Amino acid sequence: MSGPVAKSTIAQIEPYKAGKAKAAGFDKPIKISANENALGCSPAASQAYAALAHALHVYPDPQANALRDALAQNYSLEASQLIFGTGSDEIFSMACQAYLNPGDEMVQPQFAFAAWAIAARAAGANVISAPERDYTVDVDAMLAAITSRTRMMFVANPASPTGTFIPFADIRRLHGALPGNVLLVLDGAYAEFAEGRAEFDAGFELARNASNIIVTRTFSKLYGLAALRLGWGYASPVIIQTLNKIRLPFNASSGAQAAAIAALNDKDFSARSLARVDAGRAQLALFLTELGLAPLPAFANFVTVRVPASAPLTAPEIEGALAERGILVRGLQNYSMPDCLRITIGTEAEMQSLEQALRAILRA
């Protein structure tokens, strides 16, 4: 039977595969597979969300003005140069729709967040992957991948799925060598976890003075609002105006806007979340090393660990054995890192359970 035929560029797309959320036999598995916030979210954010339960018939503010002003003030940014998305994922999509023509090229690092390539391919573009060095973005390789067809480049810092980080001087050098007609998307989904490091910079100043950068951020990670799907971007007025032409009206829900403002204001919750990640990350890396595994340098709210060939089990086997014990970590086969696992920093108790389970699995 004949039917509508999807565009060939769409037909070739591999759908996004989320981390596992279920473990057979466990009502509440330990889910450390999606880089969610181990502490949940700010109670003030939950309250702000719940307070809207009586007003579900009302459309959200299409400009998200209260949130816009709160963010502008918090980060000293021009409110008019912000855009909101249903997660930062939607901002990647809008940017690709707006700036990629069929046949154009998007350059990304070898180990890249999967949603970028989906967005680029949906716009009909080809995705070029630049090799990394030691699981870390290689600026020279990124630059070498540029051709006359390149129109966009994506970099996350810190990166996922690797968790590694490059100094801001490298980002600056990358941008400095980019042709002016290439849009650089600086994905800061994990930026909060690196803020304060000497070599880290969020890139807002660079974006303020450039016509070809968009910095994206999310409320899904540090702020623990992944369910509400809210991300934002900061770019030149021209880029923001362009993206606003295709942004669907009311894409940031009222609940998300209200919860995000409360989350932004709850400095105590953010500080506790960061402290948990800092402490948990160091401990996790330590016991993974003790167990003969090879954690990559970790700068976000997770540790990606390589399982050496000498280990008694492979990465997928460890992932499976942990799932049998009700612990869900993220296997990275579909990120071309089949010998690696990505493990989110959980609560202290969750990390203890993980350690015990890993010791038992690897000893057996």
Ligand SMILES: Cc1ncc(COP(=O)(O)O)c(C=O)c1O
């Ligand atoms: C590198 C990176 N960018 C963006 C996102 C998506 O964030 P959001 O929930 O805002 O769509 C993720 C989520 O895992 C991520 O790892």
